[in-house]
Amino acid sequence: MNTLENIIDTNEYVYTQKELQIKINTTIDNINRWVLVMNYQITGDITKYKNINKIFKLSRNQIKKINRYANLLNHKKISHKYINQFLHTIYKMIDISERVYIKKSDKELKIQKSRSDWKIARDNANKLLSLYKNEKGDYYKIKTENEKAFVL
Secondary structure, eight states: OOOGGGTTTSOOOOOSHHHHHHHHHHHHHHHHHHHHHHTOEEESOGGGGSSOSOGGGOOHHHHHHHHHHHHIIIIIOOOHHHHHHHHHHHHHHHTOSSOOEEEOOHHHHHHHHHHHHHHHHHHHHHHHHHHHHHHHTTHHHHHHHHHHHOOO
């Protein structure tokens, strides 16, 4: 059995209410730090996800699912996708009134919008280029050959 301080340091699943609560709280703390570093936005109040009293109503499989996401976020890979999946899992299982999720920063959203606009403009430019090449064809090549052939 792990001590309460070492729970977060292992990948083992925990099943008691107190241990699971500690694991959820440390995961949410890691999420808060990651959001600050990545300059993302939290919609809603993430503190409602800490110190939840309804953990004792969860089934063993639900506890395993929360453990799996917590271990993934604490030890392996923390990403926008996995954070939102973890928060959604807690939201659905514990029935919290307010849904919390992570949004990308305004700067990143602007960059992605600019890239999609650029791709549309590039596709339009490529269409116009192909129309131009089809119209032009060998016109200038034939024209210069005819000029050379034409003798006064």
